[in-house]
Amino acid sequence: MTSNEIMSLANTILYHKRKYYDGEPEISDEAYDSLEEKLRKLDPVNPVLFIVGTPEGGKITHDVPMLSCQKALDVEEVLKWSQGYDLFIEYKIDGLSLSLTYNEGRLVQAATRGNGVTGDDTTIVTMKLKSIPKTIPVRERIFIRGEIFIHLSEFQRINALGTESYSSPRNLAVGTIKQKDLSLLDKRKLEFFAFELIGFEEDKTLSEKANLLQEWGFQIAKIESLTTPSKENLSAIFLKTKREREILDFEIDGLVLKYNKADERNRAGMTAHHPKWMIALKFESKGKITTINDITWQLGRTGVLTPVAELTPIDVSGAMIRRATLHNREFVETLDVAVGDQVMVIRSGDVIPKITSVERKGQNLVTLPKECPSCGFLLIKEGVNLVCKGQDCKEREIQKIRHWIKTIDIKGLGLKNIEKLYDSGYLKHFSDLYDSRLTETKLVSLLGKNGSKIYQNIQQSRSLPFQLFLAGLGIESLGLQMGRILAKYFNSWDELESAKISQLVTIEGVSDLTAGYIIEGIHDPSLGKALLDKGVSISITQDRSRSAKSAKNDLLNFIGKKTQEHSKAYFNEDHDLGKKRSIYVTGKVPEMTKKDIKDFLEKNNYEWASLTKSLDLLVTGEKPGSTKLEKAKKYGIPIKTWDEFQAELP
Numbered sequence: 001m002t003s004n005e006i007m008s009l010a011n012t013i014l015y016h017k018r019k020y021y022d023g024e025p026e027i028s029d030e031a032y033d034s035l036e037e038k039l040r041k042l043d044p045v046n047p048v049l050f051i052v053g054t055p056e057g058g059k060i061t062h063d064v065p066m067l068s069c070q071k072a073l074d075v076e077e078v079l080k081w082s083q084g085y086d087l088f089i090e091y092k093i094d095g096l097s098l099s100l101t102y103n104e105g106r107l108v109q110a111a112t113r114g115n116g117v118t119g120d121d122t123t124i125v126t127m128k129l130k131s132i133p134k135t136i137p138v139r140e141r142i143f144i145r146g147e148i149f150i151h152l153s154e155f156q157r158i159n160a161l162g163t164e165s166y167s168s169p170r171n172l173a174v175g176t177i178k179q180k181d182l183s184l185l186d187k188r189k190l191e192f193f194a195f196e197l198i199g200f201e202e203d204k205t206l207s208e209k210a211n212l213l214q215e216w217g218f219q220i221a222k223i224e225s226l227t228t229p230s231k232e233n234l235s236a237i238f239l240k241t242k243r244e245r246e247i248l249d250f251e252i253d254g255l256v257l258k259y260n261k262a263d264e265r266n267r268a269g270m271t272a273h274h275p276k277w278m279i280a281l282k283f284e285s286k287g288k289i290t291t292i293n294d295i296t297w298q299l300g301r302t303g304v305l306t307p308v309a310e311l312t313p314i315d316v317s318g319a320m321i322r323r324a325t326l327h328n329r330e331f332v333e334t335l336d337v338a339v340g341d342q343v344m345v346i347r348s349g350d351v352i353p354k355i356t357s358v359e360r361k362g363q364n365l366v367t368l369p370k371e372c373p374s375c376g377f378l379l380i381k382e383g384v385n386l387v388c389k390g391q392d393c394k395e396r397e398i399q400k401i402r403h404w405i406k407t408i409d410i411k412g413l414g415l416k417n418i419e420k421l422y423d424s425g426y427l428k429h430f431s432d433l434y435d436s437r438l439t440e441t442k443l444v445s446l447l448g449k450n451g452s453k454i455y456q457n458i459q460q461s462r463s464l465p466f467q468l469f470l471a472g473l474g475i476e477s478l479g480l481q482m483g484r485i486l487a488k489y490f491n492s493w494d495e496l497e498s499a500k501i502s503q504l505v506t507i508e509g510v511s512d513l514t515a516g517y518i519i520e521g522i523h524d525p526s527l528g529k530a531l532l533d534k535g536v537s538i539s540i541t542q543d544r545s546r547s548a549k550s551a552k553n554d555l556l557n558f559i560g561k562k563t564q565e566h567s568k569a570y571f572n573e574d575h576d577l578g579k580k581r582s583i584y585v586t587g588k589v590p591e592m593t594k595k596d597i598k599d600f601l602e603k604n605n606y607e608w609a610s611l612t613k614s615l616d617l618l619v620t621g622e623k624p625g626s627t628k629l630e631k632a633k634k635y636g637i638p639i640k641t642w643d644e645f646q647a648e649l650p
């Protein structure tokens with residue numbers, strides 16, 4: 001048996017272990033035991049055999065609590081704290097803290113920091129990370145703590161695949177660790193910096209301990225050790241690190257400084273909250289501090305609730321910010337954010353408001369809604385989200401209808417009209433748009449004289465390009481971009497319907513998880529099938545004989561071709577084919593040269609123009625120019641991120 005086969009056997013065992021803990025075993029206990037037996041014979045030291053049997057997804061109480069880190073405002077404060085002691089200085093990594101337990105020389109357990117006392121069990125996931133050694137050459141029970149993170153280049157590579165987009169490398173790392181799809185760990189490269197060794201050589205300096213960790217195969221985030229700290233040398237290190245930040249392939253947000261010598265650490269001791277021998281000095285933030293007045297939970301079409309912070313309005317780099325997303329349930333719990341807290345708000349990419357930290361806690365504890373705000377159904381936790389699974393949830397259905405209408409662009413049916421039709425009982429589901437009961441007369445009687453025009457618009461949407469039809473269904477992970485990819489691979493609905501997961505995952509950019517969502521969604525009789533049954537048809541045109549260029553050009557050509565072929569069907573007056581819309585792109589778009597972008601715009605009936613008053617749209621890539629943004633704001637030109645712009649293309 002080759003090492004590849006051993007690895008695949010180990011993966012099979014991990015898979016079934018996971019299924020067992022999830023309460024969905026696929027094989028009998030005997031069959032499972034015989035798999036383990038087989039592996040034990042082939043590779044008696046395989047790490048999979050040494051996992052401590054706590055249920056994945058359960059909580060683990062840390063043997064030694066994982067405390068917080070106190071923060072210094074400036075170099076002066078660090079100097080005062082240092083008392084002239086020797087210091088050990090590391091990068092402050094923006095990642096996910098993990099505590100690893102080793103016993104008898106083997107990794108036996110891994111857990112996230114959680115609230116510092118108990119964290120989530122991530123043992124099985126951690127076993128799959130190549131950056132974490134599974135064995136070390138000491139037999140004592142010891143703990144190694146560190147930070148999981150992802151390289152910026154890897155972050156860009158994954159986001160460029162376009163299947164799922166993450167707002168930051170940290171979110172991507174956290175998302176990868178916490179989701180249930182173990183196969184993603186083979187496709188995404190997560191890194192680990194060890195920053196603490198507990199329970200071994202406790203009388204040594206931190207420099208010596210760090211050397212030990214390196215010998216055992218860990219990466220460390222050491223910058224340097226410093227004797228006799230002064231204002232000058234601390235400032236120099238801070239400035240040097242700030243410059244390095246621009247070129248490092250991972251995100252850092254400051255320095256962490258620690259007393260290097262053991263006796264000085266022991267003398268300093270700790271509070272209930274943080275060790276006194278450690279302090280962080282963060283880079284100054286461009287953000288502002290404001291108060292959260294309320295947290296509203298907005299229901300989306302998949303039943304997922306998104307928390308939104310209502311803020312005391314504040315000016316952040318030139319724009320008045322009133323609200324900011326809190327992403328999901330887990331973000332709220334991890335950030336420990338509640339009404340009354342003061343939070344730091346930045347504008348990410350200088351555009352989208354983002355809450356990055358809680359600066360001062362208010363009186364309130366974190367509270368999560370228990371019932372769906374729309375239908376009152378009890379909410380359940382699903383992954384990082386809170387989800388409503390109510391069968392008769394008005395808001396969710398309305399969001400689904402709205403998503404269909406927005407995606408395929410039926411004019412005249414805004415939220416108000418959709419609600420009117422929903423309440424009338426004639427539009428309970430988006431396929432009802434094509435129901436014979438919804439006649440022109442009916443629409444006129446319900447919506448007034450515009451009803452006639454709306455009726456015609458609906459009828460015109462009965463024949464749709466494949467990718468629009470797919471994107472409109474509202475299936476998780478199946479947006480326009482994925483719709484285009486699928487439309488390229490499959491010639492008809494029937495062909496897609498009979499596709500297997502194993503077939504989908506061979507397509508570039510489709511993960512196991514995405515493939516699962518797609519298969520599930522395609523077979524949901526209330527989605528595609530419901531529309532086809534009501535007479536909606538898919539128009540397929542595809543030139544299979546085109547010359548094979550690079551995959552990217554191929555896709556760009558394809559998008560352009562489809563756009564021209566189908567533009568008449570769904571372009572509105574604003575997108576009149578004769579008149580190109582003018583766009584200026586500021587900042588870098590990953591994986592695309594300026595020429596790529598120009599070609600792409602050209603094919604989608606846009607042109608790259610200079611930034612004047614008459615410009616139609618400013619699109620921002622990475623690190624957009626601030627003067628361009630200011631100019632666009634002054635002229636009142638709409639601003640969109642590249643992702644938003646792309647997502648709205650037909």
Ligand SMILES: [Zn+2]
Pocket residue numbers: 372373374375376377388389390392393394396
């Ligand atoms: Zn509901």
